[in-house]
Amino acid sequence: MSVFYEKFERHAHGEGLKGQSTHYCAGCGHGLAHKYLADAIAELGIQDTTVLVSPVGCSVFAYYYFDTGNTQAAHGRAAAVALGHKMANPEATVISYQGDGDLASIGLAETVAAAQLGAPITVIFINNAIYGMTGGQMAPTTLMGQKTATSPDGRNQFNGMPIKMAELIAQLDGPVYVERVALFSPAERRKAAKAIKKAIQIQKEGRGYAFVEVLAECPTHLKLMPDQSEKWVKENMVPIFPLGVKKDTVGEPWFKLAEPDFDAKHFVKAVGASSDATDRFCKTFATHLNPIDISLKLAGSGGDGAQTAAMLIATAAINEGFDGTHIPAYGPESRGGTSYADVHVAKDEVLNPASPTPDILLAFNAPSLAKFGITVKKGGFILYDSSIAKDVKPMDPSITVVGVPFAEIAAGLGNMVVKNIVALGALQAATGLFPKETFMAAIKQALKDKAKLIPLNEQAFDAGVKAAQEFLAAKKR
């Protein structure tokens, strides 16, 4: 039973001779490679599971002939498409069948990447040293001196040298089997058929990536009779593209993909969702700060913990049933330079998550205080690290300015990392955004895998609260 369709319905709707005749020219090597591929598929009993990926080039219409699953790929992308099929169904036998322009020129990156990945796909590479479909132009494998439509005086050094794909692929770590074969004699044809079968067998057994380069005849564009073109391949191509096994390190089967998992519990665990209700501590929304939507800006240097503190505020808001948002300034700045975050806490819905004119500014250093202090709304709050920012310029008298030595307090606790938690404590005491319990619940949530650090964080928070209260009390006196 042949793997070829009984009738080539896809070949011009199977009309006339096209129903049983290929589109290839007389004596073309593709037909032979097709036959050996079809025989291999039949002999290995894998017709049902085979997906053949056809390229752009003369073999673009391979799907006319093979009674298997078929996908037609963009020029050069067949290996990438083949990997997509293999990942989708690891049980499928995926064969990428490509010519020299497709595999060795436009698709070189995809070819090499797929080979190096090493996943078991089979790549059949037809090298006939010419572009057939577009009408006899130079291929990456065209020989030096060979005249083509785009190397009319013969390929020369300005066109580069022919690329030896089998050798290139063989020196990669991914492939397990690489062989170059030819079609010009009964002996070579036997070897070609054998190599193609082996390359598929290796995939069938999950042993890895296999590559077979087939030196093929293009009598039409070589402008030779078929028998002369066989001779031409033997005499001219073989010295440049030596035949034989280039790599054979076929080992044990290794390729196996897990079954896609749609278990609800696994999903919930993976994304870190929780069915536990979070406790709420707020009696009302902090309308004294803003009736519906409180905007904050947290600013410092990268490493001050402004982003973490911002996330904790947004999380706390959402835990309380309010809306909360956080936008970091990101990019190169976030890796060592200025780091600032816009945070909103809204009674119902944050309309605009940006904070160009915040109700509250939390500044970890002097430049941040200078830059954003002037943007704070009248009646708002500014908290800053008084151990770093000195000589604070006077602000609008309606703004409550609170200096707390975040860094000094954290250093006193023996861990600078909690500087931002000291700041949150100060923020809580000065503004009453949320009760202390709300902040602590968010902190504990964030530290659920590092429970040992909770007491230190609570100490830091309390120290921040105390320092802010003392500052405000002193200010009153």
Place this chain on the structure above:
Amino acid sequence: MAQVKERPKPFLVSDYCKGCGRCVSVCVKGCIAFADEINPTTGVVPIVLDLEKCTGCGLCIDACPEPYGLRALEAGEEFELQDPAKLFGDKLREVTKPVDIPAEKVALPKTGPLVIKGNYASAIGAILAGCRHVFGYPITPSTEGAELMAKLQPKLGGVFLQAVSEVATVNHMYGTGGAGLPTMTFTSSPGFSLMLEGVSYMIGAEVPGVFVNIMRGGPGLGNIAPEQADVKLACHGLGHGHTHAITLMPSTPQEMLDLTILAFELTFKYRSPVLVMADGYLGQMTGKVQLPDHMIKPGIPSWAVYGDRDHRGNLISSIQLQESDLEVFNRYLQTKYESMKVEARSETFLTDDSEILLVACNTPARAAKGAVQNLRDHGIKAGLFRPITIWPFPVDQLKALLPKTKRLVVVEANAGGQIENELRLALSLAGVEKLPPITSVRRFGGLLPQQTEVVDHVMSICGK
């Protein structure tokens, strides 16, 4: 005496011989020669067989490049030379007509909201939609999507493959999507440009797939800050040929999740790629994200090339070699695009009595929303119309608001007014001739229109 099995001898229907002669030289017995005359059906000189000396060595059969050229006569095989349809027997291939294996819903327990970035929300949305095959190439500001997928997919039996380029990415998707499974990628503007070749092929071959494009500043390398300058690409530039794709424009992390799920539903409903386009700011924005009550376990559509018996007869291809075939296909595509128009979606905010109608998508819609509130505080009847699909443009929904709209103000993050152009084109095609004056607030280069800028603009056009 044991009977020696005779080896099969070659057989040829000369109509299927192209006369290449590759068989002639291999026959040591000289059984094969070129005929004396041209075959009137094919116009070539076929070979002729004289099998008197044939030993059945088979070398000629191995040398024949045609599947139905020189063949071995199998035992009992018969030919009906008069009837080409029955030439090789009338054993028609058993065709199993594949059926759709439907997707299933998997109930999820009720959980509290997640507090996550837009990019993460989109990734989780894809997982909820049943996507277990993600391909991607890292590019700021979309990388968190790929990073979360690299972390989560292996835990859920899925695949995250970091491709060698965006070109490879879209072609991995072409393979997995062609196999009938949900697949997606995260990218950003320069990467999306690189994928457009593949998007055109996916549309032509009717392959589903979801592209999340977290837009950044361009052209060229531009920068990594937010922009909305890929709208024209999504609406009018998806590679070569007659291409369109439903393009969803989220404006909150929650919508990043919801619209990614919707994108998967639509990509399979229409067998065509779907885009989710957000600006870089939204990708980085953290907010409240509530999970739905179920996730999807995908099935396999009947058209898939999955690599099994049922789907063996299928083909994924964008080739229509005959002009008349391609014309028929493109008529069909146009009908499909027309049918997508029911997916046009939008949201309004305080438009019941609005006279100044702001139009904005993505993060600029948040600034505009804030501005509406401010403007109302100043006694200006402002409202917001937010297209959720930029293609198809929600023109009917907008048209309904026009009678009481005195001014349209388009707020967007690109220089050329790409969203405004979509609006104008959609209204024009819908036959709306009389438009209220349209003005705009545009920032670009990585800067977004600010709430205060929108307020100031509207105040000034209102003479306040």
